[in-house]
Amino acid sequence: MASVGRASAMLASGTMVSRVLGFVRTWVLLQAIGAIADGANAYSTATQVPNSIYAIIAQGILSAILVPQIVRASVHADGGKAYINKLVTLGILIFFAVATVATLLSPWLAVLFGARGAFAQLVTAFAYWSLPQIFFLGLYTLLGEVLNARKSFGPFTWAPALNNVVSIVMLIVFIVAFGGDPGSHRPIDAWTPGMIAVLxxxxxxxxxxxxLVLFFFWRRVGLTFRFDFHWRGVDLGSAGKAAGWTFAMLIGTQVAGLIETNVANTVATLNVASVTAMATAWLIFMLPHSIVAVSIVTAYYTRMAEHARAAxxxxxxxxxxxxxxxxxLLICFFSVAIIVAAYPISVVFTTASYVQLGNVLIGYAxxxxxxxxxxxxxxxxYALGDTRTPFMFTLVQIAIAIAGVLLCLLIVPEYRAMGIALVVSGAGTVQAVVAAFLLRRKLRRLDGRRILGGLWRFLASAVVAGGAGLLVVWLLGGYSDGFAVxxxxTAIVSIAVIGVVMLAVYAGMLRVLRTQEFGAAWAMVQGRIPGRSGRSRGPE
Structure with missing residues (x-):
């Protein structure tokens, strides 16, 4: 358990650095092209395809296949090295083919994502530069999941930090060469090929x-990559079967994402929240998920795969x-805190349209x-080797999301993006409930009493803390163009004050409700205080 804790801490620190740099990158991007401008929405639409495919790759197809399969292949005489080279070779070929075809189809993809006229031409120009990202995102996930399966978690977590550094430098080059546009005033016909190429x-x-930097870490886990096209006799059939269901899930999710982008793009040229605002809000939304959920689950995932293999x-x-x-325990607090501080958070990124960005952020949070x-x-x-069931409960989410997003066409333009975000949240909630029920049926028992007992305490404490936070926001003028916005x-200072007050109330409520998980966490903190270690015990 201690090793899992250390791995989670390392992952969380790497994710924190990467996400902070990601926030800096997004802030610089909005200073360069604005939050609601035509050019900003064209750029965001063009990057929708590689980002969407990466989200499914990272959260589904490769994680579902690679980690369990590599854990099982580790019993081979060579420790699974031949299997890994064959699987990675196959993955590289597939991602190269997908990226090439997608890039060639850029003009049609622009139309498919709801772009029309001059807006579609700008989306297409950006897409020619952006769609090759599919190959590199796939390669990053492929190499990183191999390292994770060999219990080398650091490189996969820290590599995005390097990406953000490179991106920030290129954005600064863009601003120096072509000027910034934080107020979203640059017309669509002002974009030149040079500007598009740099961005x-x-x-x-x-x-x-x-x-590419991940290749340098393979030797540390005893691997040396070489292309291997001899796929017979290495039992790739089971991986292919798993990939079939996740690929079907990918197609379904892409259809839902396509409809979301089309509906969002109906207001892309109306100077209201659209694709760029949704992408920025999603980045903020993903910060606690990446730092908390991904870091903890990544460390436990290999263990669960090992337990599943041993029955x-x-x-x-x-x-x-x-x-x-x-x-x-952690996410309940972050969810309510983001909702309460949505407007000050949005001001950090854009002062011109912070209310609309804040509304979208609330919808996601x-x-x-x-x-x-x-x-x-x-x-x-995935650890149990079951990719069919996730496909089934994802179909439920897809159906609800598509129906709900289409109904968002009835919402006035100013609130359409927020409506889409709320639909996504609602569909995901239903999906989680169905998924939990199916997992309980598969395992027969799920420790549900302890999980639900903790969850209601977390939520109740977070709601009380949220009430205190709303009072602070009101006192700071967050709803009346006052100090907080x-x-x-002033927004950063306000966020800090809101966060401290909410955290104090949340911790107090957890203690009042005698929350078991809070007691374990508090004992861990006390154990790190000099002179208190002998009187405290860590979590079991």
Whole structure:
């Protein structure tokens, strides 16, 4: 358990650095092209395809296949090295083919994502530079999951930091060469091929560096990559079967994402929140998920795969329960805190349209808790070698999301993006409930009493803390153009004050409710205080 804790801490620190740099990158990007400008929405639409495919690759197809398969292949005489080279060779070929075809289809993809006229031409120009990212994002995930399966978690977590550094440098070059546009005033016909190349090409360069740097860490885990096209006799059939269901899930999710982008693009040229605002809000939404959920689950995932291989269901359930409760303890607080401080948070990124960005952020944050719990459940199914069931409960989410997003066409333009975000949150919540039910049926028992007992305490404490936070926001003028939203510096100060007050109330409520998980966390903190270590015990 201590090793899992150290791995989670290392992953969290790497994710924190990467995400902080990601926030800096997004801030610089909005200073360069604005949050609601035509050019900004064209750029965001063009990057929608590689980002969407990466999200499914990272959260589904490769994680579902590689980690369990490599763990099983480790019993081979060569420790699974031949299997890894064959699988990576196949993956490289597939991602290269997909990236090439997608890039050639750029004009049609622009139309498919709802772009029309001059807006479509700009989307297409960006897409030619952005779509090659599919190959490098796939390669990054492929190499990183191999390292994770060999219990080398650091490189995969820290590589995005290098990507963000490269991207920030290229954005600064863009601003110096062509000027910034934080107020979203640059007309669509002002974009030149050079501007498009620096902005789109700079982003792709960062992702390429992020992927290729992982090759340098293979030797540390005893691997040397070489292309191996001899795929017979290495039992790739089971991996192919697993890939079939996740590929079907990918197609379904892409259809839902396509419809979301089309509906968002109906207001892309109306100077209201659209694709760029949604992408920025999603980045903020993903920060606690990445730092907390991904870091904890990544460390537990290999363990759960090992327990599944050994048919040790008791240990499997224990790891699942611990991961779920630990994540929920932290995520409940972050979810409510983001909702309460949405406007000051948005001011940090854009002062011109912070209300609209804040509304979209609230829409996403409502679904943060079920989103993170669903992430744990999906990994549990993948560790069990089951990719069919995640496909089934994802179909439920897809159906609800598509129907709800289409209904968002009835919403006035100013609130359409927020409506889409709320639909995504609602569909994800239903998906998480269905997924939990199916996992319980598969394992027969899920430690549900402890999980639900902790969850209601976390949520109740977070709601009380949220009430205190709303009072602070009101006192700071967050709802009346006051101190909290006057500028970036005042917003940062306000966020800090809101966070401290909410955290104090949240911790107090958890203690009042005698929350078991809080007691374990507090004992861990006391154990690190000089002179108190002998009187405190860590979590079991």
């Amino acid at each position: 789109g090409g700079g982003a792709t360069l960062g992702i390429a560096v992020q992927a 040790d269901h008791a240990s499997f359930r224990s790891d699942f329960s611990t991961a779920t409760r630990t994540i929920s 409502v679904g943060l808790v079920p989103f993170c719990i669903l992430f744990v459940i999906q990994r549990a199914f 006057q500028g970036k510096l």
